[in-house]
Amino acid sequence: MSLYYEAAPFLDSSDQSGSLQSRIFNSEHLKSKPSQVFALVVEATKWSEILSEVIQNTKVLQQERKLSPSLALLLVHDLLLAKKGISAPVSHPLRVAISKHKARLTAELTKARLKRGFASLTDLKTHIDEGSSSCARSIKDCDSLAVEEVYPTGQWPHPRWVRVNTLRTSSKEQLDTTFANYKHVGSIEELLTTSKGTEKFLHLDKHVPGLIACSPSENLIHIAAYRQGLIILQDKASCFPAYLLGPPATGRDCLDACAAPGNKTTHMAAIKGTHGAASTGRIYACEKDKQRAQTLQSMVTLAGADNIVVVKAGQDFLRLDPIDPQWNNVGSILLDPSCSGSGIIGRDEELAVTLPKIEDDISSKSSRKRKRKTPNFQPTEKPNRPDFGVKTQGEETTNIENETSQESATRLEALSHFQLKLILHAFRFPHATRIAYSTCSIHPQENEHVITNAIVSPTATKQGWRILRRDEQVAGMAAWHIRGDQGACEEVLSASPGVRDGVDAEEVASACIRCEKGTKEGTQGFFVAAFVREERETSSAAVSAQSTSGEAEIDGSDEDEWEGFSDSEGNF
Numbered sequence: 001m002s003l004y005y006e007a008a009p010f011l012d013s014s015d016q017s018g019s020l021q022s023r024i025f026n027s028e029h030l031k032s033k034p035s036q037v038f039a040l041v042v043e044a045t046k047w048s049e050i051l052s053e054v055i056q057n058t059k060v061l062q063q064e065r066k067l068s069p070s071l072a073l074l075l076v077h078d079l080l081l082a083k084k085g086i087s088a089p090v091s092h093p094l095r096v097a098i099s100k101h102k103a104r105l106t107a108e109l110t111k112a113r114l115k116r117g118f119a120s121l122t123d124l125k126t127h128i129d130e131g132s133s134s135c136a137r138s139i140k141d142c143d144s145l146a147v148e149e150v151y152p153t154g155q156w157p158h159p160r161w162v163r164v165n166t167l168r169t170s171s172k173e174q175l176d177t178t179f180a181n182y183k184h185v186g187s188i189e190e191l192l193t194t195s196k197g198t199e200k201f202l203h204l205d206k207h208v209p210g211l212i213a214c215s216p217s218e219n220l221i222h223i224a225a226y227r228q229g230l231i232i233l234q235d236k237a238s239c240f241p242a243y244l245l246g247p248p249a250t251g252r253d254c255l256d257a258c259a260a261p262g263n264k265t266t267h268m269a270a271i272k273g274t275h276g277a278a279s280t281g282r283i284y285a286c287e288k289d290k291q292r293a294q295t296l297q298s299m300v301t302l303a304g305a306d307n308i309v310v311v312k313a314g315q316d317f318l319r320l321d322p323i324d325p326q327w328n329n330v331g332s333i334l335l336d337p338s339c340s341g342s343g344i345i346g347r348d349e350e351l352a353v354t355l356p357k358i359e360d361d362i363s364s365k366s367s368r369k370r371k372r373k374t375p376n377f378q379p380t381e382k383p384n385r386p387d388f389g390v391k392t393q394g395e396e397t398t399n400i401e402n403e404t405s406q407e408s409a410t411r412l413e414a415l416s417h418f419q420l421k422l423i424l425h426a427f428r429f430p431h432a433t434r435i436a437y438s439t440c441s442i443h444p445q446e447n448e449h450v451i452t453n454a455i456v457s458p459t460a461t462k463q464g465w466r467i468l469r470r471d472e473q474v475a476g477m478a479a480w481h482i483r484g485d486q487g488a489c490e491e492v493l494s495a496s497p498g499v500r501d502g503v504d505a506e507e508v509a510s511a512c513i514r515c516e517k518g519t520k521e522g523t524q525g526f527f528v529a530a531f532v533r534e535e536r537e538t539s540s541a542a543v544s545a546q547s548t549s550g551e552a553e554i555d556g557s558d559e560d561e562w563e564g565f566s567d568s569e570g571n572f
């Protein structure tokens with residue numbers, strides 16, 4: 001019997017006894033692999049709202065009488081979204097029945113996507129993944145099965161992270177209403193391994209205020225609190241940058257250099273909002289991509305942050321003039337630039353679909369760049385890639401890891417330069433005293449190397465920037481146990497001896513915060529660090545003079561060399 005015939009009853013079933021996975025894995029009638037049935041049902045469920053609309057609009061069910069709604073949903077899912085397409089021979093009646101409608105189904109999916117304001121299928125996928133999960137609620141009721149059998153990748157499932165939007169509500173209010181029927185558990189591990197019938201569980205995060213972890217199977221995108229912007233689905237690691245940056249002194253402005261889709265922007269707004277709307281200052285949110293800026297604007301409005309956030313649609317951060325008087329009040333800058341996205345859970349498939357063009361852009365731009373000039377501060381070209389203890393690192397195949405080592409080194413080098421360039425530009429805002437830098441990459445080339453290169457740059461020295469040490473960080477971030485890789489910092493320092501005395505690799509590494517993916521912490525792969533300097537009076541003339549010296553080879557390079565990188569980001 002076909003996989004689809006076997007999976008369909010699980011979609012139809014009103015049987016809620018036990019979790020979906022226990023019902024599938026304990027079924028005695030399956031001929032297909034239970035893990036395959038389980039993955040298909042979970043994925044199709046995540047997409048059911050949109051695909052049902054697509055199926056209805058194409059009137060496929062009226063024309064293909066042998067298809068039930070569930071069968072059609074499963075088939076359309078695989079036809080339009082699965083990497084390998086439909087798992088049946090070309091002549092299989094189900095495959096024939098659905099494939100002949102492919103053109104209309106694809107067109108309807110595009111319409112459904114645009115109607116929801118998503119510029120690309122990748123954006124929609126990210127949104128869907130944020131709103132649901134391919135992981136099961138619990139593995140406890142599958143005690144007899146190895147984790148690998150339940151989760152074929154061997155990874156721990158990813159909790160559903162919820163940030164309470166304190167611009168619109170409070171944690172107490174949400175715990176008393178939206179989450180009133182949830183039982184509290186003491187750790188993520190307990191959350192991921194607890195299941196009792198239909199009972200719901202949550203864990204209050206110990207590191208970021210107002211952050212809640214729910215079971216992976218929790219589908220919150222349909223609930224009122226989400227639709228009204230009271231809660232925001234945001235991965236734990238993605239909440240670190242705004243929290244680490246910290247609420248700036250009241251009245252000071254913030255810049256979010258790379259803002260769309262806006263999770264960190266609205267988190268910053270929520271932190272600033274606690275000062276009271278009148279005295280918060282503004283957040284200027286730059287987004288180079290105009291379409292993504294529309295998503296950003298919608299998110300800002302939904303979050304109730306319109307009175308704090310000013311969206312600069314189509315604005316390239318690198319084209320802002322730091323000494324323009326309009327930025328005189330900017331005290332903090334958040335830099336969350338485009339990156340390889342190697343830390344994102346479920347990234348592999350997405351990359352395979354979307355990255356070829358971007359990779360082409362990066363490699364062609366970077367080879368053009370090499371012909372022109374060599375920057376003073378080159379991120380180390382071929383660093384040893386340390387093992388950060390990511391459980392599944394060997395199994396992860398991001399596009400970068402699939403490339404030849406020369407291709408991936410070239411691409412990472414290009415990304416590193418872009419990221420370093422953003423930081424050096426941020427250093428020039430004369431009245432800024434804090435900068436947070438983050439990526440959803442696990443590669444040291446985009447993380448420790450960039451941070452250390454920035455600290456030893458002439459701009460950092462002249463402008464007085466240094467790393468924000470662990471002991472100076474806000475309590476939750478100082479307490480986080482996974483820190484940066486010292487060896488990676490040492491590589492950069494040893495390549496630039498004497499450039500800036502007093503920079504200590506151990507101190508820099510411990511100031512860096514890392515998150516690993518696929519572990520019991522329930523985070524994605526992520527990196528964040530912050531820079532700080534004392535408040536000082538810097539005349540515009542002095543800043544201007546400084547900005548034209550030093551690392552001009554980096555900062556003076558043609559802006560268009562950096563075009564093409566803007567979509568390689570991971571968005572949470």
Ligand SMILES: C[S@@+](CC[C@H](N)C(=O)[O-])C[C@H]1O[C@@H](n2cnc3c(N)ncnc32)[C@H](O)[C@@H]1O
Binds near residue numbers: 262316565
């Ligand atoms: C990793 S995403 C940012 C995610 C966002 N901070 C969040 O938490 O929702 C990077 C974004 O930066 C934008 N971007 C890239 N280069 C930029 C530049 N030079 N100026 C402004 N935006 C840029 C990209 O278009 C992309 O939307």
